[in-house]
Amino acid sequence: MSIRVAIVDDHALVRAGLRQYLAEEMDLQVVGEAANGREALDLVRAGGIDVLILDVSMPDQNGVDVLLGVKARAPELPVLILSSYPETHYATAMLKQGASGYLNKDCEPSEILAAVRMLALGRRYISAGVAELLAEQHSSGKGDGPLHEQLSERELQVFLRLAQGETIGAIAESLSLSVKTVSTYRTRVMEKMRLESNSDLTYYALKNGLIQ
Template sequence: MVKVLIADDHAVVRGGLRQFLSSTEEFDIVAEAANGQTALELVRTSGCDVVLLDITLPDLNGLEVLKRIKRSKPDLPVLIFSMFSEDEFALPALNAGASGYLNKDSPPAQILAALHTVVAGARYVSPSLAERLLAGTMSPGKRLPHENLSPREMAVLLLLSKGVPLTRIGEQFHLSVKTISTYRARILEKLDLASNAEITRYVLQHKLG
């Protein structure tokens, strides 16, 4: 049996998937998460073979959850299961490490096909998206400003958003306050922000914290 983790904040969606997948002889739902943090914990503890992940979660952006999963378990297939159109999010999700992108209005046979594909180690896109990719008619998708930050800048961003003073951030990274101030200036410039308050608002808006 293939062990599935579902991360979706709608109980109705989780229940529908549970009922559908339990009727198959191949897939077993071993864990469910209603938010990103729980999903990340269950990825570590549930022993799942594949993750069905929604993009809109109440605490963390689904793409951020995806990136964290891929950092800790790069070989674990993650299938994005979203109400958003493929045109808007499929390529950013695939570029962030998703094994596939599936719309929530997909028929049951397509859901099974997608799960089989990603569990086998391949990538899944819908036939219509594959056709557009081959025809070159898909736009590459817009990068969000924080996706241009380095890992260190992202770490400083998150600490600044929580109100951690520059001196303490410097101590944590064994860097001078001047260096941390330089990081802060770069972050403000890259995100087109003007203050720590705006940094906090940005992090909350994009559910990065």
């Protein structure tokens, strides 16, 4: 029985390349594609997917929001993050939010095949680079890691949205929270990351490759 794979990436060339590569494997079948977060959630809602390959950078939502939306609708669906960002920027944060694997787009194509097959078996896929990163963080203590990795799920969502220039009111509406609650999350983010303004958040996010 084939492993049914869906590809979410805003670049048509990337989707086409992945589709062609995966189609050459007898045990893999590409059953759907999406170019943005909304289409990704529609795919997941329709079902019939064994593994979802998700790009971190989406034109309408950040990768964390899309991942959380996917996991809310299909908690058991394995998600493989395929990102142009280095592991040090996003890997541990995405794994913490429910991703089953994380690969950089510079990886060997064969590693994508290995990851998809492992996720289809219900296991996580940790590349050598990510494993080394996790080991370093474990041995040195959480406080020595990037500051954004100390944020909770909601705090990370609010942080990324603020960094992209969204107002507190807009964030509250899109996340179905009160303005007061979002303001509280903003305060916590500022304290944990030792920053003072939204422009500081944006600078940090750009410097660390969390937004483009």
